[in-house]
Amino acid sequence: MPNQLTPADKEELLSTLKTRFAKHKERHEGLNWTDIQSKLEANPAKLHTLYQMEQTGGEPDVIGTDPTTGEYLFVDCAAESPKGRRSICFDRAAWESRKEHKPENTAEDMAAEIGITILTEQQYRDLQQLGKFDLKTSSWVATSDNIRKLGGALFCDRRYDTVFTYHNGAESYYAARGFRGMLKV
Structure with a gap:
């Protein structure tokens, strides 16, 4: 099975x-x-x-x-964004919009394949209360439809002992950006 x-x-x-x-x-x-x-x-x-x-x-x-x-x-709870989920753009629409150099996968597609949900910004901030995560990497977070309709997506990291939320084109991908997920059991 x-x-x-x-x-x-x-x-x-x-x-x-x-x-x-x-x-x-x-x-x-x-x-x-x-x-x-x-x-x-x-x-x-x-x-x-x-x-x-x-x-x-x-x-x-x-x-x-x-x-x-x-x-x-x-x-x-890995110290840095999970290694096996980096170098990915945000979602399928962003992936399809790329003319060349498409990443292998997307955060939303991987989350669905694994069976988890991408953390929201608030869930990410709550996690940061339990430790120091993403000091060298960043993680995509769930993004509202209004931001996605305009081509953007949100990601977070921790620098200078502060959690930051940023925006980027959803089609972008970087070796140090992945995503964190949640599973309810």
Whole structure:
């Protein structure tokens, strides 16, 4: 099955997630790994998504729960924008608008393939309260339709101990820009 992990991959992923959870307790105070693991084991498709987040360099970790649904929030917590998701433009429309030197993929397409949502600007800022991320890279963030209709897209990074939000043409791509995603479990 395409959304199923082998037993060895599942065991390795759960071990990695558990170790990361224990190492970064400041990201999820009050949460219990046993409860999280039970929920993950009951959702093989979500485990597969976390596996893909891990494989693309995201280093997903739990950062809290959704106040409405109670679902656990897994977010890419790699120090820099995930390596396997860089050098991409924002979305398919931007990709199609390029006349030459098209990147291999887009942030929105990759997020959909993995099964995650691109962080909003507020989610990105909330993540930055839990650590210092993107000190050398930047990450595309969800962009409103009105900005996209005008050809732009937003990205964020952290410089000078401050989180900045910028704009760029959505068709642009850089070796140091990727995106961070979220999965609700």
